[in-house]
Amino acid sequence: MTMRTVYVNGNYLPENEATISIFDRGFLMADGVYEVTSVLDGKLIDFAGHAKRLERSLKELDMPHPAELPDLLVIHRELVRVNGIVEGLVYLQITRGAPGDRDFAFPDPETTAPTVVLFTQNKPGLIDSPAARIGIKVISVDDLRWARRDIKTVQLLYPSMGKMIAKAAGVDDAWMVEDGHVTEGTSNNAYIVQGSTIITRHLGNEILHGITRAAVLRFAREAQMTVEERSFTIAEAQAADEAFITSASAFVMPVVEVDGQAVGTGSPGPVAARLREIYLEESRKAAV
CATH class of the missing domain: 3.30.470.10 (Aminotransferase class 4, branched-chain amino acid transferase, N-terminal domain)
Structure with missing residues (x-):
């Protein structure tokens, strides 16, 4: 190395x-x-x-x-x-x-x-990620982190444990759940798509205010997509047409399975694919 x-x-x-x-x-x-x-x-x-x-x-x-x-x-x-x-x-x-x-x-x-x-x-191959073509699988875990997740602190023990719980279950990541609703992934923001509506948890102390999240939602609205900022349940995610995550390193990543149940067709859907395309195109244009 x-x-x-x-x-x-x-x-x-x-x-x-x-x-x-x-x-x-x-x-x-x-x-x-x-x-x-x-x-x-x-x-x-x-x-x-x-x-x-x-x-x-x-x-x-x-x-x-x-x-x-x-x-x-x-x-x-x-x-x-x-x-x-x-x-x-x-x-x-x-x-x-x-x-x-x-x-x-x-x-x-x-x-x-x-x-x-x-x-x-x-990280060569960050853009052309194989995972983005096939999607990732997630499980739900209880959200046991401190209450100020909006501050990006280095206390990452529980998210690390969440990743390991997911790995032990043979999946890619975990979505954290509090009071019956998804907060976010271990190192990413979580979304579902119902029809043409993109749903993601509203900002607050419960989630990190993702920089990629803000950009993706802005691009979605500019592309005339409907965005609803509210909490959602695991059952809603399993019944959704699509699901995806966003983060600085994953960009927009499709989620094709939640707690063992396929989301939509069980393959990456068109909304996540389009958002990834727009995000990469616009972000590269504005890069410094």
Whole structure:
């Protein structure tokens, strides 16, 4: 494997030389936020949306923003360039820093600087994904996460467990259910299609405000598709004509089975296919 160049607190380093303190609050407390920006054609997809959500996450946790937007963009672009990423991802993580010891109380931001880490992931074939042609299968699991899922924090233990529950069941992913209704996937937003109507859960503290979600819904409305933002049940999903997920790395991905029951024809449907096509076309045009 080629050695990546990564970014840690102002320095570009070979990945095997990158270190952070054992007292970093991201490590000890999951006291950090992150963003993942897709790279297509060597350019960043919806960078401004990710940067805006990052700002919101930091604000919600009362964490200082360590960099100006133009500086963050420069770092992202430089990592894409030096690592030769054509299709892939840039991961950015900001934590409250390393105060030098472990304490539940937040350290003074005047004396403890945030930790800023970025790295790339090379993912050739991101656009031409085999899964997008055949669709994915999901199961439902209870949503046992904390109540502020709108903040993109690094506390991802339960979503990881959800992925493993799905894997053990021989499927691709899990949809989380709370009070009888689907919240979202383990690392994606969830949708169903009934007739010509696209249904996805309304924004709130229960789900992540997906950047891809916002773009896809905007494109859907521009294409004169009907969008209904409301919660739905697993039974509704099983009875739907289509289902799909969206995320920064999956774009628009058809879901063809929910809890062992085929959705629609059991194959990817036309709405998800069209939305994927529009999303990729428009996002690549606007990439920076």
